[in-house]
Amino acid sequence: MKITSVRATPVSDPIPEEQQHRTDLGTKIKSDSVIIQVETDEGLVGLGASLGSPHAVCAIVEYELAPALIGEDPIYSEFLYEKMYNGSRWKPSLERGFSQPREDRRGLTMEAIAGVDIAVWDVKSQAMGLPVYKVMGAVRDSVRGYASGGWAPGDEAEQEMAGYAAKGFTAVKMRVVGRDGFSIENTVRRVKAARRGIGPNVELMIDAHGSLDISTAIRLAKALEEYDIAWFEEPISPDNHSGLAEVRRATSIPIATGEREFTRFDFDDLFRYGGVDIAQPDVARAGGLTEIRRIAALASTRGIKLAPHAWGSGILFAASIHMAMAAPNCHILEVSQGYMPMMYDLYSEPYDIREGTVYAPQRPGLGFTLRDDVFDRFKYVPGPEYIF
Numbered sequence: 300m301k302i303t304s305v306r307a308t309p310v311s312d313p314i315p316e317e318q319q320h321r322t323d324l325g326t327k328i329k330s331d332s333v334i335i336q337v338e339t340d341e342g343l344v345g346l347g348a349s350l351g352s353p354h355a356v357c358a359i360v361e362y363e364l365a366p367a368l369i370g371e372d373p374i375y376s377e378f379l380y381e382k383m384y385n386g387s388r389w390k391p392s393l394e395r396g397f398s399q400p401r402e403d404r405r406g407l408t409m410e411a412i413a414g415v416d417i418a419v420w421d422v423k424s425q426a427m428g429l430p431v432y433k434v435m436g437a438v439r440d441s442v443r444g445y446a447s448g449g450w451a452p453g454d455e456a457e458q459e460m461a462g463y464a465a466k467g468f469t470a471v472k473m474r475v476v477g478r479d480g481f482s483i484e485n486t487v488r489r490v491k492a493a494r495r496g497i498g499p500n501v502e503l504m505i506d507a508h509g510s511l512d513i514s515t516a517i518r519l520a521k522a523l524e525e526y527d528i529a530w531f532e533e534p535i536s537p538d539n540h541s542g543l544a545e546v547r548r549a550t551s552i553p554i555a556t557g558e559r560e561f562t563r564f565d566f567d568d569l570f571r572y573g574g575v576d577i578a579q580p581d582v583a584r585a586g587g588l589t590e591i592r593r594i595a596a597l598a599s600t601r602g603i604k605l606a607p608h609a610w611g612s613g614i615l616f617a618a619s620i621h622m623a624m625a626a627p628n629c630h631i632l633e634v635s636q637g638y639m640p641m642m643y644d645l646y647s648e649p650y651d652i653r654e655g656t657v658y659a660p661q662r663p664g665l666g667f668t669l670r671d672d673v674f675d676r677f678k679y680v681p682g683p684e685y686i687f
């Protein structure tokens with residue numbers, strides 16, 4: 300089997316005005332993504348996706364990655380990943396047994412590599428007639444999901460979070476910065492309301508999107524300890540690995556981070572500082588299925604659990620489902636809530652999520668087919684995703 304083409308197509312989903320809301324990230328007016336299709340001479344097409352800046356990712360796929368993949372056998376997925384990651388030095392890298400990466404190996408380039416890698420795994424697993432997670436080495440067929448939302452202001456957090464628990468979720472996550480802005484007092488009020496809504500037996504996580512400084516994060520963590528928080532996600536800037544360790548040492552709440560890290564090398568650095576209990580690699584950013592499973596193994600050596608970040612695209616969610624089924628230390632999977640058609644209306648088939656549990660699709664490959672009108676429904680719209 301040989302790869303005959305690698306295509307990348309930008310897609311968008313404008314958010315209707317009544318669904319737009321303002322957070323610490325700004326007001327989100329649309330979602331962008333790139334759909335990647337790897338085609339073979341056997342007529343199989345693998346799906347991948349990337350969340351990086353659409354036109355830039357498409358150019359990287361077309362000019363940098365596709366030429367390296369065309370004519371190659373997708374069964375050799377580790378080889379193809381190394382070929383993409385090491386660029387022109389892939390040969391000496393494999394002959395000598397260590398990485399000799401291309402200069403532009405982080406950021407958009409890695410987001411493009413990750414998207415192509417997911418498509419390679421999809422097409423390879425289709426060829427084998429098995430779901431991706433069984434090709435990777437299955438460890439389970441279902442995993443506990445957590446409802447990821449929690450933007451409601453003030454006491455309204457009670458109703459929002461109770462709604463997720465009512466759907467059967469035994470774990471829920473809320474944003475530290477709600478639609479009504481941030482103060483420690485307001486976050487305590489919102490967390491208190493959330494705890495009232497979900498009761499004592501549902502796990503509650505909080506996410507600060509890396510928006511606090513060290514001392515504020517520590518003060519907030521201390522104020523929230525009595526509400527039994529399962530993890531505090533990105534309390535401070537993800538760039539500050541030593542600062543994360545400071546926050547972790549100052550509180551009994553476990554620390555989660557990793558959605559903005561690239562490759563196992565960055566996770567190794569992150570882990571060395573001792574600032575993380577739960578690693579959250581994003582399959583579309585950290586390096587696709589090939590690299591995220593290496594990160595999972597690395598995390599397991601330090602007793603760090605895996606909770607993949609899964610946001611923005613159904614293809615990435617599908618890849619994350621398979622990852623969760625194949626990593627022993629993946630104890631939970633993010634299930635996004637709120638307005639997200641590119642996550643929930645992308646495929647002809649629905650996800651199998653019942654009572655807060657995510658079940659693995661049993662069809663070959665990722666197990667999903669794009670809806671027929673996907674490129675019309677999600678026609679690309681130029682311009683920024685957020686406005687301030």
Ligand SMILES: [Mg+2]
Pocket residue numbers: 506508532533558
């Ligand atoms: Mg997050």
